[in-house]
Amino acid sequence: MIKYINDERYLTFALAKGRLAEKTMELFKDIGITCSEMEDKGTRKLIFVNEEQHLRFFLAKASDVPTYVEYGAADLGVVGRDTILEEQRNIHEVMDLGFGKCKMCVCGPLEAKELLSKNEIIRVASKYPNIAKDYFANTKQQTVEIIKLNGSVELAPIVGLADVIVDIVETGTTLRENGLDVLETVTDLSARMVVNQVSLRMEHERIRKLINDLNEKRLEGKF
Ligand code: PRP
Numbered sequence: 001m002i003k004y005i006n007d008e009r010y011l012t013f014a015l016a017k018g019r020l021a022e023k024t025m026e027l028f029k030d031i032g033i034t035c036s037e038m039e040d041k042g043t044r045k046l047i048f049v050n051e052e053q054h055l056r057f058f059l060a061k062a063s064d065v066p067t068y069v070e071y072g073a074a075d076l077g078v079v080g081r082d083t084i085l086e087e088q089r090n091i092h093e094v095m096d097l098g099f100g101k102c103k104m105c106v107c108g109p110l111e112a113k114e115l116l117s118k119n120e121i122i123r124v125a126s127k128y129p130n131i132a133k134d135y136f137a138n139t140k141q142q143t144v145e146i147i148k149l150n151g152s153v154e155l156a157p158i159v160g161l162a163d164v165i166v167d168i169v170e171t172g173t174t175l176r177e178n179g180l181d182v183l184e185t186v187t188d189l190s191a192r193m194v195v196n197q198v199s200l201r202m203e204h205e206r207i208r209k210l211i212n213d214l215n216e217k218r219l220e221g222k223f
Contacts, residue, residue: 008054011199011206014074016062016083020191023099024078025057030222031213066091066194075199076207081189082168086128091194095211098223100191104131106184107175108157108164113183115163116142122163125149125156132166135186154178 015021025038035057037048047058060068065079066089077091080100084093106116106124115122125147126132136144147162154174156162168189169175169182193214195207217223 008206010049010054010056011076011203012056012058012074014058014060014065014068014077014079016065016077016079017059018062020062020078020080020100021059023191024097027097027099027214027217027223030217031210033210063087069194069196072196072198075196075203076210077194078191079194081187081192082128082131084192084194085134085187086130088130090197092197092200093192094195094200094207095193095214097191097193097214098218100189102168102170102189103182104128104166104186104189105169105182106135106164106166106186107154107169107180107182109179110181110183112157112164116140116183119143121145123147123161124164124166125153125162126166127151127153128166131186135166139186154180 015024025035028034033053033055035048035050035055037045038057047056049056058074062079062083063086065077066084066087068074069077069091070089078097082104084091119142121143122145124132124136124144127149129146129148132146136142147156149156153165153167156165157180158178164183166186172182175181200207
C-alpha cells in the first residue's frame with residue numbers, strides 16, 4: 001500500500017476521459033490508490049482530489065493529455081500510444097498498462113493493396129496525419145498526400161476521398177461492416193503511462209514506487 005506524508009505536494013494525473021480513465025482507476029485501486037469522488041458516474045466534475053494521499057486526478061480529452069504532461073500541469077498521464085505518437089510531445093513514456101489494446105493499420109478496399117506496393121502517389125485519409133506521414137515517408141518511402149479527418153474515417157475510401165486510410169482497428173467490425181480490410185499494420189497500440197520530464201526527477205521516489213507497485217500487479221497477472 002502507498003502511504004503519503006502530509007507535507008508532500010499533490011501528485012497530479014491527467015487521464016484520457018472515458019474507458020481509459022475508468023480502467024486506470026480500476027488498476028490503481030489494486031495498488032491502494034483510490035478517489036471516491038470519481039466513482040459518482042453522473043458527475044460533470046473534471047478534477048478530483050484524494051486529500052489523504054495527496055493525489056489529484058483530472059479528466060482531459062485524450063489528445064490533450066500529452067500537452068498537460070509536457071507543460072507540467074500534470075505530473076503523470078494515461079493515454080493511448082496512438083495519441084502519444086501523433087502529438088509528438090516532449091514526455092517520458094514509462095509503462096505499458098496493457099489495456100486498450102488495438103492496432104494502427106492502413107485499411108481500404110482489397111483492390112487498393114497494389115497501390116501500396118507501387119511507387120504511386122496515393123491519397124491517405126487519417127485522424128492521425130503525423131503517424132500516417134511518418135509511416136509512408138520512413139517505413140515505406142512512398143510519397144503520399146495526407147488528408148486530415150476528424151472521425152468516421154472509414155467513409156473516405158468508400159466515397160472516393162482517399163485511396164486508403166490509416167486508422168485504429170480494434171475488433172475489425174467497423175471495417176467489415178463497411179467492406180474494407182486491413183492492408184498493412186503500422187504499429188501495436190495500448191494505454192501507456194507518461195511522465196513529465198521534471199516530475200520524473202523531482203518526484204522520482206513516488207513515481208518509482210507507483211511503477212513498482214503496478215509491476216508487481218502485472219506479475220500477479222492482474223493486467
Ligand atoms: C475507432 C476507429 C475505428 C473504430 C475501430 O473509432 O477510428 O473507426 O474505432 O474499432 P473496431 O475495429 O472495433 O470496429 P471511434 O469509435 O473512436 O470513432 P471515430 O470514428 O470518431 O474515430
